[in-house]
Amino acid sequence: FASTLGEIARLVHAGKKIDAVKLYRQTFDAGLQEAKDAVDRIERGESIEITRTMVKPVTSTRVRATSVERRGTGCAWWLWLLVIGIIGIPLVLTILPLALNFSALKEDLQSAFAPPSPTVTRTLTPTPTRVPSPTPTPLGFASAVLTFGGKGTGAGLFEDARSIALDGAGNIYVAEYSGGRVQVFDATGKFVTQWFVGDSKTRISSMAANRQGTVYVVADGKILRVEGATGKSLGKLEYADGDRFDAVTLTPEGGLLATWYEARYGIITSIQGHRDDLVRFDAEGKATQVLRGVISSLTGYAELYNYPAVDGRGNIFIAGGSFDSAVFKFTREGKFVDRFGSRGDAPGQFGRIQAIAVDNQSRVYVADTRIQVFDATGRYLGMFQGSAWAMVFNDRNELFTVRGTQVTKFRLNQP
Helix, strand or coil: CHHHHHHHHHHHHCCCHHHHHHHHHHHHCCCHHHHHHHHHHHHHCCCCCCCCCCECCCCCCCECCCCCCCECCECCHHHHHHHHHHHHHHHHHHHHHHHHCHHHHHHHHHHHHCCCCCCCCCCCCCCCCCCCCCCCCCCCCEEEEEEEECECCCCCCECCEEEEEECCCCCEEEEECECCEEEEECCCCCEEEEEECCCCCCEEEEEEECCCCEEEEEECCEEEEEECCCCCEEEECCCCCCCCEEEEEECCCCCEEEEEEEECCCCCCCCCCEEEEEEEECCCCCEEEEECCCCHHHHCCCCCCEEEEECCCCCEEEEECCCCCEEEEECCCCCEEEEECCECCCCCCECCCCEEEECCCCCEEEECCCEEEECCCCCEEEEECCCCCEEEECCCCCEEEEEECEEEEEEECCC
């Protein structure tokens, strides 16, 4: 019977339950319902009870076992086979899947016979979600680190400031375009004092300060020399051709470079109708060098506005602010070297140039609606957002700009 029950089990697991039911009925002379119930139990891995021992031998003769003869402690050999079949097959069907996975069986047995373990409470800390670091945003060439000012007439406020200067102590001088007013701030932007030059109609177009605190103010074409701390007048710089100055900048030796202009009848028609000279003054205020037609001698026409700057080697850079939209470079002696820039919006091009400055690495900063940076040869390096009527560097290579109602201090993001 064991082999027959094994075959029935094989048919069940092969999905041939009908064949299994038929074989069961043929083997045990069982009814249909009884055979189906037995097959279902075999399918679930449960044991079955056989109340009949009718078997079909290989021959067609059917033998019915009506009783079990017990003699002593022994029994017929076929009865043992029946018992083994009844008990062994369900056991095989139960253990076989576990035997295929011995490690799982081993763990189950260990768990079944192991002493109970004490209850352990485990606190699970959720693994934090890893957020990818954002791609660093590239910095501009410089970052604003200080702003001060605002619209108004009170202390520390401006109406239309267009000139700025720094002395060796870090004091900041800011001048209104009209009215002759100059305000003084400390290095942090805190208001200190103010003073005036000229009268209420005076126009200030440029300003510079030396390390000792002397401030040079270009007011109505004249270069005035003023004591920065008090506003005391120290006279004006004399020039034989008159007072037609427009912009000034300090040289490393403490002297002064100034652009000079003269327009006839207010109409610019030719070189003869407009002069654009560059004049050098020493630290005592004496004119020592004049470059006549510094731009018009190169281009054939004169610029209305020329903004000068100088580097530590004495090289001179002049920005043409009206027609050329270019920067012209000269040696300390005034010999023309090169020019760079043109009109346009692309990097390295300019709109209406409004200011120029040079840092302690001889990099040139040019302001229109933004501030662009070039090396000493005119190679474009970068730009940053900012607009300025005037710009100047301090000894720490920090850039100060002014426009209208606000002063801004920039710290360079480049060495």
